[in-house]
Amino acid sequence: MGTGQxxxxxxxxxxxxxxxxxxxxxxxRSTGRPENGLRTSACGSWLSSLYVFQAVxxxxxxxxxxxxxxFRKLAGKVAGRCDAVLSECLTSRYSAxxxxxxxxxxxxxxxxxxxxxxxxxxxxxxxxxxxxxGVAHYLRENYDLSNVxxxxxxxxxxxxxxxxxxLDPYDWCAADWGKCIDYFSSGFLFSKFGLGCVMGSKHFYYxxxxxxxxxxxxxxxxxxxxxxxxxxxxxKNRLVSEFETRDQLIWTAVASVCLPMAFIGDFPVDVPGVxxxxxxxxxxxxxxxxxxxxxxxxxxxxxxxSPRILADDEFGPGYWENPLTLLDIVxxxxxxxxxxxxxxxxxxxxKSEGLKRPEWAKIRKTSLx
Numbered sequence: 001m002g003t004g005q006x007x008x009x010x011x012x013x014x015x016x017x018x019x020x021x022x023x024x025x026x027x028x029r030s031t032g033r034p035e036n037g038l039r040t041s042a043c044g045s046w047l048s049s050l051y052v053f054q055a056v057x058x059x060x061x062x063x064x065x066x067x068x069x070x071f072r073k074l075a076g077k078v079a080g081r082c083d084a085v086l087s088e089c090l091t092s093r094y095s096a097x098x099x100x101x102x103x104x105x106x107x108x109x110x111x112x113x114x115x116x117x118x119x120x121x122x123x124x125x126x127x128x129x130x131x132x133x134g135v136a137h138y139l140r141e142n143y144d145l146s147n148v149x150x151x152x153x154x155x156x157x158x159x160x161x162x163x164x165x166x167l168d169p170y171d172w173c174a175a176d177w178g179k180c181i182d183y184f185s186s187g188f189l190f191s192k193f194g195l196g197c198v199m200g201s202k203h204f205y206y207x208x209x210x211x212x213x214x215x216x217x218x219x220x221x222x223x224x225x226x227x228x229x230x231x232x233x234x235x236k237n238r239l240v241s242e243f244e245t246r247d248q249l250i251w252t253a254v255a256s257v258c259l260p261m262a263f264i265g266d267f268p269v270d271v272p273g274v275x276x277x278x279x280x281x282x283x284x285x286x287x288x289x290x291x292x293x294x295x296x297x298x299x300x301x302x303x304x305x306s307p308r309i310l311a312d313d314e315f316g317p318g319y320w321e322n323p324l325t326l327l328d329i330v331x332x333x334x335x336x337x338x339x340x341x342x343x344x345x346x347x348x349x350x351k352s353e354g355l356k357r358p359e360w361a362k363i364r365k366t367s368l369x
Contacts, residue, residue: 109149109290116359117149119289123297124154124281126263126329130338131298132159133169134345135305140168144363151239151287153228153280157256159296161209164225165217173338176208184332202254202264209250217250218243228280228287229255232268237283240274248272256280294354296345298324304354307344314351316343 109117120139122132136159139145145163152160162169183204214220226241229252243249248271255269255277268276280287286295297303307315307324315323319340333341349355355364 107290108292111147115362116292117147117289118294118357118359118363119149119151119292120160120294120296121151121286121288122153122156122159123295123300123303124156124279124285125297125299126155126259127331127333128298128324128329128341129155129158130333130341131307131345131348132156132296133162133173134342135159135296135349136163136169136345137342138346138349139163142364142366143360144365147363149224149226149289151226151228151289151293152256153285153287154257154259156296157227157253160225160227161213161221161253164221165214166220167214170342172212173342176212177335177338179208181332181334200264202258202266202269205254205257205264206250209253213246213250215246218246218248221249226287226289227252227256228284229271229274229277230280230282230284231274232276232278235283237280237287238274238277239284239287240271244273252277292357292359294352294360296349298341298345305345305348305352307348309351309353310344310348314347316340316347319344 109119111117122136125131132155139148140163145166148163150160150164158172159169162172184200222242224241226239229238229240230236231238240252243252251269251271252274254264255271255274257279258264258267258269258277259279259281260267263279268278271277286297286300288295294305295303296305298307300306301308312320322337322340324341328337328341354360
């Protein structure tokens with residue numbers, strides 16, 4: 001067989017010819033270009049497109065990343081500054097960010113003998129009632145309070161009301177604050193953020209006072225306890241000092257701490273003889289009897305009894321490991337925190353120059369150390 005015949009037979013069997021792997025419908029021409037017009041090197045084209053896409057993404061991402069870094073640094077500086085300001089507000093002499101005190105009456109209140117009647121105001125401050133009961137406990141331990149008058153607004157009620165009844169607010173706290181913690185712990189916000197007091201019920205607070213106060217509490221408090229409430233919806237202040245019934249006294253106390261949507265959700269509180277009311281701090285957070293009324297507050301920097309008057313080493317052991325912050329206003333405290341801040345209230349009361357005034361010095365039971 002000749003060479004020409006061998007070549008013809010090989011050609012007829014496909015030997016030496018390029019095999020085609022084209023998919024059905026994509027028959028190729030002699031130029032190697034498919035009928036759809038795409039090059040056979042489609043993979044290389046796809047990679048090129050990917051590189052272009054990545055380049056575009058990087059061009060867009062890098063500037064945004066730089067901007068993000070700048071904003072994060074600025075946010076860090078702003079957050080640091082805010083933290084410094086708030087720390088200065090609450091742990092380094094308590095700047096006055098709360099409303100200013102109202103103008104005080106100038107005429108001093110005197111008794112039948114012409115002696116000035118001592119009086120003290122317990123201001124509001126959310127969960128910082130801990131400070132108020134510390135001040136109240138110190139007063140009860142060291143002074144004859146039989147002729148003292150009390151004014152209170154919002155959480156200051158927890159310090160003033162027991163004193164007006166001749167009771168120690170530390171006893172109230174030991175007996176009832178555990179009930180509060182149990183009640184608050186049932187809420188989602190408590191388990192996640194410790195904000196159990198949010199959206200509480202006015203009936204729960206009524207039940208606390210109803211179980212604690214003596215049967216003649218309204219008689220003991222009439223003429224001695226002045227509770228600030230804000231009438232709803234006019235937002236006018238009302239200072240209630242005469243209580244015809246025990247029920248009226250309790251509802252007035254509940255209304256004074258009724259911060260809508262924050263501490264009490266089912267507002268307003270209907271006070272017998274007064275009408276619907278909310279937290280007294282909205283209209284007068286510093287009610288007074290006369291120009292000599294002392295003031296106690298963990299927030300107001302002009303209060304006579306305040307943490308601002310204490311030196312750093314007078315706050316008690318462990319305080320500076322967990323000093324007061326704005327969170328203490330809303331976070332539900334455990335008992336150890338209550339007694340710690342209560343001790344700060346006691347120390348501030350002990351150092352207060354206001355309690356050295358003649359009307360207070362006259363009723364002191366123990367000598368100053």
